[in-house]
Amino acid sequence: MITLKQISELANVSQATVSRVLNDDRTLIVTEETRRNIIAIAREHHYVKKERKSSKQNKKKTAPDKVAVLICHIEDEGNNLFFISIRHGIEKECKELGLVPVIYSINTLSQQEIDEQFLGIVVVGKVHPSIVENVNKGPDHIVYVGYSPDEQAYDSVIVDLEKAMESVLEHLLTHKYENIGFIGGYSKEYLNGNDTIETDDKRYISYKRRMQDLGRFRESDVYFGEYTMSEGYRLMKSAIASGHLPEAFVVACDPMAVGALKALQDEGISVPNQVALVSFDDTEMAQFASCPLSSVKIYSEEMGRAGVQLLMSRMKGREIPYKIMIPTELTIRNSCGTNKESH
Structure with missing residues (x-):
């Protein structure tokens, strides 16, 4: 007599999916083709469902499928609103689909933790594929x-961060800002173990290319640090102390921009009359800063939701990998004024 495990191997689906199909669970998201294939295999090999032993067992519901969520920034998530929002999107979409997300950090992950019990893996952030390959899950x-x-x-x-940066610079240049600085950080890719490699952030790559094309790029106007308020404050203090403060700054994220704003205000430098600021993420802190920040809206929660939707689409039999580009939107507020000529 064939077992559930053997049916799952023949049908190329999880054992949980086979069980739910054979128990006529219509809440399961699966194609009719897959459903019919599982039933056909079971009939062909004379599968017999085991009788439940007690009335208490009869009342038990089928356990929901679980999704592993691998996050590279879980240790400092409290300082990273972008990754918090993505995580919330994943959790909300899973809840709506009847799935259970299980959160892991790459710094504590072991190969045994993510096994065949998971429907799939949603990886948040720059995690090298070699880490994910170690947990025995195929690309699909x-x-x-x-x-x-x-x-x-x-x-x-x-998200197309390079295109978003182009829109920010276009706005500043159109409104007569010429000397534009950059405050940001390096992008980390997580390797096996706790090793990381640093690469240039795509926002910075786009900024540098455009400013070089205009003949206005100055290395001295670029400041790198961690993506935190305290680092934004420290880096802006350094820019002020340099003696050649740009008339506008593009800042890589809202927390850094809030810190930079505080540094300018502490030095009596008016925003936007003397220095303009434009940020990224457009979180609540940007809207309610002491000088409301112009910021690029990144729909991070929708990114998390879309990740789960892609996984479920794959489980329905899609073979070609998809790459979804979530759009951004620049919201103009007080921190970059309306026109430099009016300052």
Whole structure:
């Protein structure tokens, strides 16, 4: 007599999916083709459902499928609103689909933790594929959110940060700002163990390219640190102390921008009359800062939701990997004024 495990291997689906199909669970999201295939295999091999032993067992509901969520920034998540929002999106979408998300950090992950019990893995942030490969999941069971290491192999959800930066610079340049600085940080890719490699952030790459094309790029106007308020404050203090403060800054995230704003105000430098600021993320802190910040809206919660949707689409039989680009939107507030000529 064939077992559930053997049926799952023949049908190329999880054992939990086989069980739910054979128990006529209509809340399960699966294609009719897959449902019919499972039933056909069971009939062909004369599968017999085991009788439940007690009335208490009869009342038990089928356990929901679980999704592993691998987050590279879980240790300092409290300081990273972008990753918090992505995580919330994943959790909300899972709840609506009847799935259970299980959160892991790459710094504490062991190969045994993520096994065949999971429907798939949603990877948040720049995690090298070699880490995910170690947990015995094929590319069709893995979705990357916020990173696309190999679009020929993995589903991914990303934001076009370079295009977003172009829109920020276009706004500043159109409104007569010429000397534009940058405050940001390095982008980390997580390797096996606790090793990381640093790469240039795509916002900075786009900023540097455009400013070089205009002949206005100055290395001395660029400041790198961690993506925190305290670092934004420290870096702006350094810019002020340099003696050649740009008339506008693009800042990589809202927390850094709030810190930079405080540094300017502590030195009696008016925003936007003397220095303009434009940020990224457009979180609540940007809207309610002492000088409301112009900021690029990144729909991070929707990124998380889209990641789960891609995983479920794969489970329905899609073979070609998808790469979804979530749009951004620049919201103009007080921190960059309306026109420099009116300052």
